[in-house]
Amino acid sequence: MFYREAGQFKSTYQADMAVFPIRQDRIGLAVILLIAFIGIPLIGNDFFITSVMIPFLVFSLAAIGLNILTGYTGLISLGTAAFMGVGAYAAYKMTTAFPGVNIIVLILVSGLFSAAIGVLFGLPSLRIKGFYLAVATLAAQFFLQWAFVRVPWLFNYNASGAIEVPQRLLFGIPVTGASASPETRYYVCLCLVIVMTWFASNLVHGKIGRSWMAVRDMDIAAELMGIKLLTAKLLAFAVSSFYAGVAGAMMIFLWYGGGEAADVFNIRLSFNILFMVIIGGLGSLIGSFFGAAFIASLPTIMKFGLPALGVPLSGATAEHVTFMLVGALIIVFLIVEPHGLARLWQIGKQKLRTWPFPY
Amino acid sequence: MSDVAARPAPNFLANGWIKAGLILAAIVATAILGARLDTSGTLYKIFIDPFEQMASAPDLLVQTVWEGLVSGVLYALIALGFVLIFKASGVFNFAQGIMVVFSALTLVGLHEKGVPAWLAVILTLGVMFVLAVAIERVVLRPLVNQPDIILFMATFGITYFLIGLGESVFGGNPKQMIADQLWLPKGAVDLKILGGLVSLQKIDIAAAIIASVMIAVLALFFQYTRIGRALRAVADSHKAALSVGISLNQIWVIVWFTAGIVALITGIMWGARSDVSFALEIVALKALPVLILGGFTSIPGAIIGGLIIGIGEKLGEFYWGPLIGGGIESWLAYFIALGFLLFRPQGLFGDKIIERI
Structure with a gap:
């Protein structure tokens, strides 16, 4: 009744090919953006913003990156966390080398370093496929993780052996470092994520995205149709690592504020991001957001939600039970809807279109 | 009819092995040449110095190779459980590593509760059987015909579940x-060879023997029993196996149970060398390069791959590790496997990947 495209006529090709062709979708998107920009900073307290919203945004960006590689191009990667680490360390090296440069620019540029490393470790993908490739990307994960600890040049020979995020200003307001307010950091994250999602959306709906999807569906057939596998696959690795790198730099600079950097980018983070992509939905940008929201908020919900419901759990037991529940939920989700939350969203929208007179 | 095509001239460069050999030979020759020209440079340190060390202290070399051999056998055991499952059900079972830890924890936990050791082994086998049935019922059956990656993710779910279950039942402390x-032996045997003393842990010798026996038993089981034949049929083709009346569900339970037995034996061996804790999970990740090196579908591949990785990483760590700061064991295995894979994308013994449009 409310969600129906009847009467919305399209008179141009552009309008027909729009990403959001239905007016209600555009209104919905505007409402979401309004809530994100005005509602959440108004309602949410600092705890909510720093430990729910910022992680959600960072993970969303990383999940979009992995989705480009795994969901759109069909190359499984288990090294996302390492590429995020490359971004974080590149941003740190650059901001200490050029303290005057705008930190946002540096965060974006650090993605380029990550992209270069990603291309390097993506080279085997031209020869190796499927799970063999997945295991091969573990080489990147373990090698880079080793380098973060063993190459002191990366953390400027700090005594702590970790990234120490300096304070950087943007228009006179501290954005990174200890004195940056959660709202500022949230706004910076939000803007970066929105711009990069818009970019990714254009990329996957265009010629490049189509060539990626052709490679995913069958790479030999794609090659016969004139798609260069070398460029398509390596570009996917580059773009994916770029997103991961920016997400990693955001993670350290805008969320953690330094500290345990070498330890953060471990294999478990890689797996978590893969979960987000699979549970959210392979080959779907909105699915990346759903997956990130689900996986990132699950531990917090378990930690604070279960006691609130009256289930008494001590620290250690709660952690174990969380593990069990996460494992069980993953299996349940895969059985109920192997195509992820994005498919559920689609089904829901379709139901809404025909409501209240379904056929 | 004379349309028999003329046989093309043999192209030696098309053979991956010969190409690999030529490239390797060229690299080594250049490097040695470079090293000879500059005896204090990096090339010397990489290409000449380690070998001189090996030649001057052969007992150390033997010791290192032995240690590599033993850890290789244990990697191979983890990989073996994996290959069994991959062959029979096409599932990339990430949970194999955690099954090793879980079975070992169950065994030790039961013994702590006062169950006699051998009864505990039998009970643990029972637990592994229940686990196999549960996985088949709850996870595999509803996910039949889903894409590989979905099943792969499901085994992640199993991994998380088993970690949580193991820790909440038996506690997270190392045991x-x-x-x-x-009746596993303790202590070490000292051998005098090549002018030095090589010390072999008895438990390691036992591990090597038990692993060999188990592999032989598995091979006989696959070759000569009814169930073994059914398993091989399923591995060849699910559809053909179904059409001759083999029950896939039953086979999957058997295969996961067999993998559980392999996991328990691996767990006992690993546990006896260090201790039983979830840190073993990281070791289990080492089985992955073994797999891609040997090929997902080959049991001999798992064994030979395990030995190559085990020996390669120990030698690399001992002789070349200090050059770049040590600790390279964490990633060297992956690079060794990657090197082999660039020449044989399906692993050393894996089924040839044939792609059709």
């Missing part, structure tokens, strides 16, 4: 494996 009660 001591009940090696004595299971």
Whole structure:
């Protein structure tokens, strides 16, 4: 009744090919953006913003990156966390080398370093496929993780052996470092994520995205149709690592504020991001957001939600039970809807279109 | 009819092995040449110095190779459980590593509760059987015909579930494996060879023997029993196996149970060498390069791959590790496997990947 495209006529090709062709979708998107920009900073307290919203945004960006590689191009990667680490360390090296440069620019540029490393470790993908490739990307994960600890040049020979995020200003307001307010950091994250999602959306709906999807569906057939596998696959690795790198730099600079950097980018983070992509939905940008929201908020919900419901759990037991529940939920989700939350969203929208007179 | 095509001239460069050999030979020759020209440079340190060390202290070399051999056998055991499942059900079973830890924890935990050692082994086998049935019922059956990656993710779910279950039932503290009660030998044998002393842990020798026996038993089981034949049929083709009346569900339970038995034996061996804790999970990740090196579908591949990785990483760590700061064991295995894979994308013994449009 409310969600129906009847009467919305399209008179141009552009309008027909729009990403959001239905007016209600555009209104919905505007409402979401309004809530994100005005509602959440108004309602949410600092705890909510720093430990729910910022992680959600960072993970969303990383999940979009992995989705480009795994969901759109069909190359499984288990090294996302390492590429995020490359971004974080590149941003740190650059901001200490050029303290005057705008930190946002540096965060974006650090993605380029990550992209270069990603291309390097993506080279085997031209020869190796499927799970063999997945295991091969573990080489990147373990090698880079080793380098973060063993190459002191990366953390400027700090005594702590970790990234120490300096304070950087943007228009006179501290954005990174200890004195940056959660709202500022949230706004910076939000803007970066929105711009990069818009970019990714254009990329996957265009010629490049189509060539990626052709490679995913069958790479030999794609090659016969004139798609260069070398460029398509390596570009996917580059773009994916770029997103991961920016997400990693955001993670350290805008969320953690330094500290345990070498330890953060471990294999478990890689797996978590893969979960987000699979549970959210392979080959779907909105699915990346759903997956990130689900996986990132699950531990917090378990930690604070279960006691609130009256289930008494001590620290250690709660952690174990969380593990069990996460494992069980993953299996349940895969059985109920192997195509992820994005498919559920689609089904829901379709139901809404025909409501209240379904056929 | 004379349309028999003329046989094309043999192209040696098309053979991956010969190409690999030529490239390797060229690299080594250049490097040695470079090293000879500059005896204090990096090339010397990489290409000449380690070999001189090996030649001057052969006992150390033997010791290192032995250690590599033993860890290789244990990697191979983890990989073996994996290959069994991959062959029979096409599932990339990430949970194999955690099954090793879980079975070892169950065994030790039961013994701590006062169950006699050998009864505990039998009970643990029972637990693994229940686990196999549960996985088949709850996870595999509803996910039949889903894409590989979905099943792969499901085994992640199993991994998380088993970690949580194991920790909440048995606690997260490292435990001591009940090696004595299971009549596993202790201590070391010292051998005098090549002018030096090489010390072999008895438990390692036992591990190598038990692993060999188990592999032989598995091979006989696959070759000569009814169930073994059914398993091989399923591995060849699910559809053909179904059409001759083999029950896939039953086969999957059997295969996961067999993998569980392999996991328990691996767990006992690993546990006896260090201790039983979830840190073993990281070791289990080492089985992955073994797999891609040997090929997902080959049991001999798992064994030979395990030995190559084990020996390669120990030698690399000992002789080349100090050059770049040590600790390279964490990633060297992956690079060794990657090197082999660039020449044989399906692993050393894996089925040839044939792609059709």
